[in-house]
Amino acid sequence: MQGNTQLPRTLIFLLLVSGLPVSAMAEAPNRDPMLFYDENGLTVRGHFQLGLNAVSEDNLFWDLAATTAPGSGFDPDTEWLEGYMKPGLSFEYQLGGDTTLYGKLSAVASYTWGTDAFATGDNGETTLEEAFLAIRGAWDNGLSYDFSFGPRELTLGTGMLIANGATSGFERGALKFGPRKAWEVAAIGKLSFGSVTGTAFYLDPNELPSTDGQNALAGVDLRYDAPEGGYVGATYVKVINSNSPYPQAALGGIGAPTVTPGARQDTETFGIYAKSNPFSGALENWAFTSEFAYQWNDRINLEAWGGRVTAGYTFAALPWRPNLTLGYQSFSGDDPNTTKLERFDPLYYQGSPSAWATGSKSASTFINSNVNALTLALRVQPTRQDTWTLRYAHIRANELNSPVQFGQATRVDVNGNVVSGVTDKHLADDLFLEYSRIINRNTFLTAGLSVSFPGKAIDNVIGRSADPWTGGFVNVVFNF
Numbered sequence: 001m002q003g004n005t006q007l008p009r010t011l012i013f014l015l016l017v018s019g020l021p022v023s024a025m026a027e028a029p030n031r032d033p034m035l036f037y038d039e040n041g042l043t044v045r046g047h048f049q050l051g052l053n054a055v056s057e058d059n060l061f062w063d064l065a066a067t068t069a070p071g072s073g074f075d076p077d078t079e080w081l082e083g084y085m086k087p088g089l090s091f092e093y094q095l096g097g098d099t100t101l102y103g104k105l106s107a108v109a110s111y112t113w114g115t116d117a118f119a120t121g122d123n124g125e126t127t128l129e130e131a132f133l134a135i136r137g138a139w140d141n142g143l144s145y146d147f148s149f150g151p152r153e154l155t156l157g158t159g160m161l162i163a164n165g166a167t168s169g170f171e172r173g174a175l176k177f178g179p180r181k182a183w184e185v186a187a188i189g190k191l192s193f194g195s196v197t198g199t200a201f202y203l204d205p206n207e208l209p210s211t212d213g214q215n216a217l218a219g220v221d222l223r224y225d226a227p228e229g230g231y232v233g234a235t236y237v238k239v240i241n242s243n244s245p246y247p248q249a250a251l252g253g254i255g256a257p258t259v260t261p262g263a264r265q266d267t268e269t270f271g272i273y274a275k276s277n278p279f280s281g282a283l284e285n286w287a288f289t290s291e292f293a294y295q296w297n298d299r300i301n302l303e304a305w306g307g308r309v310t311a312g313y314t315f316a317a318l319p320w321r322p323n324l325t326l327g328y329q330s331f332s333g334d335d336p337n338t339t340k341l342e343r344f345d346p347l348y349y350q351g352s353p354s355a356w357a358t359g360s361k362s363a364s365t366f367i368n369s370n371v372n373a374l375t376l377a378l379r380v381q382p383t384r385q386d387t388w389t390l391r392y393a394h395i396r397a398n399e400l401n402s403p404v405q406f407g408q409a410t411r412v413d414v415n416g417n418v419v420s421g422v423t424d425k426h427l428a429d430d431l432f433l434e435y436s437r438i439i440n441r442n443t444f445l446t447a448g449l450s451v452s453f454p455g456k457a458i459d460n461v462i463g464r465s466a467d468p469w470t471g472g473f474v475n476v477v478f479n480f
Contacts (some may be wrong), residue, residue, distance in 0.1 A: 034480050035358045036089075046480070047088035047106065053177050053475035054081050060117055061365055062428075062454045062466045080114030080121055084179040086129065098144075099137035104152070106130040107181075110174035117175060117364060124173030127206070129182045130165075146190040151182045154201060156221045156235050157273035159350030160291045160308070166206035176473065180206060185216075195225050205348060213244035215264070217347075230277035237347070246300070246343065249336035249420060253401025257420045261299065267297040267345055287312045287325075295344060304344040306331035306368060308356075310375075320380040327377075329358065333370025333399035333421075343403065344369045353432055359393040359470055360432035361452035370404050371427065372396050385438040393430040397422050397457060426455030447474040 037044040056079045065074035088106030095101055111124030132150030156162040164417075165183030169175030185204035190197055199221040207213060218240050223233030246263035250256060271293035279286055292307030308329035315322045334343040346368035349356045357363035358373045373396070379389045397404055402421040432450040439445055454466040 023345045043092045045090050048480045049086040051477040052083045055473045059469045059470040062458050062469050067462050075132035078115050079153035080116050082112045082174045082175045084110035103133040105131045108179050112133045112173035119156035144192045148188050153181045154184050158291045159355050161347045164348050167208045195221050216241040228277035230275050232274040235271045237269050247403040248341050249334045249402040253336035257403050265300045283315045302341040304332045306344045323379045325377045327375040330372035334402045359395050359430035360396050360450045362428045387436045389434045391432040395427045396425045423460050424456040427457045429453045445479045
């Protein structure tokens with residue numbers, strides 16, 4: 001799809017015609033227009049998703065490029081339009097008894113018009129998304145199974161480690177939307193007994209061709225889902241193949257970081273996660289979640305950790321049912337005063353502001369490594385269709401003079417020393433106001449305004465008081 005000028009017309013046409021099934025369903029509410037066949041134990045269903053997103057950014061990355069990469073010509077002010085289409089087809093076939101054969105085939109076509117936040121644009125690609133075949137059923141002893149092979153989505157726990165199996169943006173377009181989620185190769189086996197489910201998996205992420213690290217993961221997950229709604233579980237995952245490098249801080253923090261190719265291979269991670277059941281009595285309307293992970297790699301002397309706790313309260317008796325959630329998340333960074341590598345590898349986390357992003361705008365600069373954040377979210381629902389959410393994040397570094405992301409900010413300081421990372425722990429304060437509207441059961445509107453106020457750490461890199469980074473977006477998604 002590179003350079004395809006016909007795609008805008010296609011998207012506009014689809015926007016116009018996508019309303020037809022909605023009106024048809026209004027007239028015949030019992031009819032499902034995406035159900036293509038349902039006879040003789042075989043069900044075939046169509047799927048279609050379409051999204052358009054308009055984005056504007058001002059003073060991107062607090063204009064750090066003017067200091068850290070002055071020859072790059074990077075423009076910190078930009079606007080762009082991005083879109084995607086995701087058609088698909090799924091089936092289920094009853095083999096007899098409790099056994100069902102099922103599968104799904106889908107693709108993503110995405111494009112960006114204009115220049116996005118990473119100075120790429122006017123490009124896009126069409127890629128395979130899901131293409132799996134699966135079988136599920138139950139045995140007489142109460143044990144049920146679900147085995148699948150082929151590209152598909154998989155999220156474990158709260159999405160801290162295993163969630164986003166594919167990459168969008170850059171040569172694929174649709175940076176902000178990130179419509180790709182499925183792993184390029186996924187072999188998943190699940191066994192369940194009552195409320196307990198064990199999952200074994202082999203995963204190969206759908207990486208960008210330009211930065212493919214040849215990564216492959218394998219592991220197991222054990223989870224208990226309480227009938228009341230809470231859950232608790234544990235995940236073990238090992239990187240069994242990778243060419244992806246790790247940066248390590250220079251000893252004492254003076255000098256450029258050392259970058260070791262293929263360092264990710266053999267990294268192992270063990271995590272535990274939990275969400276509370278609905279409470280009664282004194283704790284009614286409270287909700288708690290947590291996830292923690294310990295990480296190691298004996299081959300390269302790595303030992304790291306990360307995690308989060310949240311507590312939320314719903315003011316059920318008040319109009320609009322306000323919900324207030326307080327959270328704290330932290331991920332170890334590499335201590336420049338040791339020879340050990342302590343930098344946490346966040347693997348394939350869910351990076352949206354409602355999930356594991358460290359800040360709203362700052363999440364585009366800092367991955368979940370060598371950062372911590374105190375977060376606050378206030379959500380109100382004036383109607384069943386309308387939701388307003390205000391998010392705040394106070395973001396800090398865990399280790400000074402150590403890579404915060406991947407060492408891109410390596411520079412020469414005023415004393416002539418090559419340094420990396422930051423010299424003050426306060427990175428930024430992010431504010432994000434989001435509005436969501438359910439237009440109908442197929443159409444969803446989302447708009448947002450955000451601002452990131454740089455902390456002293458950013459001021460020190462630039463050498464002056466940095467200006468805030470602001471931006472906004474509005475998008476519409478059709479889902480059938």
